[in-house]
Amino acid sequence: MNFFFPDSQDLVDPSFDFDSEKRSDTRIRQRDDLYAHELFPKPPYDGALVSKAIVDGANSGSGRYTLGQQRRFMTEGVREFMRLPDGMEAMGDCGAFTYVKEPVPPVTVEEVSQFYEEAGFDYGASIDHIILDYKPAWDHCLPGIDPVPEPHRERQEITIQLARQFIKHCRKQKYVFEPMGVVQGWSPKSYSATFSALQKMGYRYIALGGLVPLKSPEIMEILETIAPKVKPTTRLHLFGVTRLDHTRKFTSHGVVSFDSTSPLQQAFKEDKNNYYTKTRSYAAIRVPQVDINVKLKNRILSGEVRQQDAFRLEEACLEGLRAYDRRRYARKKLINILCEYQEVCGSTRNYAEMYDQVLTDRPWKDCRCKVCKDLSINVVIFRGAERNRRRGFHNLYVTHQRLKNIRRRSAVA
Numbered sequence: 370m371n372f373f374f375p376d377s378q379d380l381v382d383p384s385f386d387f388d389s390e391k392r393s394d395t396r397i398r399q400r401d402d403l404y405a406h407e408l409f410p411k412p413p414y415d416g417a418l419v420s421k422a423i424v425d426g427a428n429s430g431s432g433r434y435t436l437g438q439q440r441r442f443m444t445e446g447v448r449e450f451m452r453l454p455d456g457m458e459a460m461g462d463c464g465a466f467t468y469v470k471e472p473v474p475p476v477t478v479e480e481v482s483q484f485y486e487e488a489g490f491d492y493g494a495s496i497d498h499i500i501l502d503y504k505p506a507w508d509h510c511l512p513g514i515d516p517v518p519e520p521h522r523e524r525q526e527i528t529i530q531l532a533r534q535f536i537k538h539c540r541k542q543k544y545v546f547e548p549m550g551v552v553q554g555w556s557p558k559s560y561s562a563t564f565s566a567l568q569k570m571g572y573r574y575i576a577l578g579g580l581v582p583l584k585s586p587e588i589m590e591i592l593e594t595i596a597p598k599v600k601p602t603t604r605l606h607l608f609g610v611t612r613l614d615h616t617r618k619f620t621s622h623g624v625v626s627f628d629s630t631s632p633l634q635q636a637f638k639e640d641k642n643n644y645y646t647k648t649r650s651y652a653a654i655r656v657p658q659v660d661i662n663v664k665l666k667n668r669i670l671s672g673e674v675r676q677q678d679a680f681r682l683e684e685a686c687l688e689g690l691r692a693y694d695r696r697r698y699a700r701k702k703l704i705n706i707l708c709e710y711q712e713v714c715g716s717t718r719n720y721a722e723m724y725d726q727v728l729t730d731r732p733w734k735d736c737r738c739k740v741c742k743d744l745s746i747n748v749v750i751f752r753g754a755e756r757n758r759r760r761g762f763h764n765l766y767v768t769h770q771r772l773k774n775i776r777r778r779s780a781v782a
């Protein structure tokens with residue numbers, strides 16, 4: 370099973386200095402920055418997934434590219450723009466989540482397919498419309514009772530119609546990329562019906578969408594319902610799903626690939642589980658920047674906190690962490706300072722126990738990835754995009770290592 374990483378312009382600046390927290394004055398964003406596949410000697414994923422919506426932001430301001438980058442992406446193509454290593458595949462999709470609230474997708478088959486072809490993608494997904502409901506019970510209603518809301522059926526119909534137009538158009542234009550059909554549904558049977566329709570149209574690579582909020586047994590239920598229909602030549606992709614514990618079962622049902630941003634996002638969007646290891650995850654240590662943290666700034670402005678106290682504690686936390694890494698600082702004392710600063714920042718959460726675990730175990734010392742080697746304790750400090758994103762890159766590395774181990778074991782078995 371291959372892991373595709375969805376691009377959201379997550380790059381790090383190699384000129385950033387973690388002690389002074391300064392970067393090169395001459396640095397040009399994106400051009401001088403590094404993607405995760407450039408930072409490590411070997412890429413921490415097998416392929417890149419790029420949404421049209423992220424590139425051109427046509428829908429609801431979801432774009433992450435500047436106008437200049439957009440132009441460069443289209444002239445250079447996805448491979449050159451993202452500096453993808455040889456052999457790494459690029460998959461394109463529409464970013465259906467960006468128009469989920471619209472009655473119909475705001476893009477046309479012509480626009481989307483032209484985007485994939487001109488940017489040189491290996492695979493391009495058909496236009497789908499997400500159905501925000503999952504109700505397996507609707508598959509077992511008495512005859513004559515139809516509980517499925519009309520808008521759900523409409524979205525399924527739109528998804529099927531657009532998939533039909535898409536594959537026809539790609540064939541007519543003799544496009545080089547492989548069209549990928551996207552399935553949406555609200556239950557195992559409805560997923561299965563859409564899947565059959567797409568397979569019949571000639572799709573040989575079919576993705577299941579709308580799975581993000583589903584629990585693993587629910588995903589399995591859908592796959593088991595589809596399985597008897599999957600032709601030996603048909604491959605399946607799962608959009609937005611990392612469930613490594615189920616890799617073998619997914620594979621046995623024809624799944625060849627998946628994509629997910631969770632390893633990156635958990636590094637800085639979750640309360641705990643920010644730093645992965647092979648067997649568990651740890652909370653990162655929060656040391657907010659006095660001059661950037663809004664909550665803290667407001668407390669200083671209102672007179673609740675003295676600015677010099679905040680600066681002093683911030684510095685003491687960073688100094689303490691650096692010294693702790695060199696085994697020159699007591700753990701308990703460090704945790705006390707960290708918690709004191711947390712209180713000054715207005716946090717009601719007590720992380721003492723979580724910090725004690727990560728500081729005692731020093732997991733960054735055991736990781737062989739380049740991020741941990743270069744950053745040492747900085748990788749577990751929750752502070753600014755340069756540290757937080759690199760911790761996300763480390764999580765990608767751990768995820769990919771785990772996946773590679775599973776693949777190796779299945780190959781041997």
Ligand SMILES: [Zn+2]
Pocket residue numbers: 736737738739740741742763766
């Ligand atoms: Zn690491």
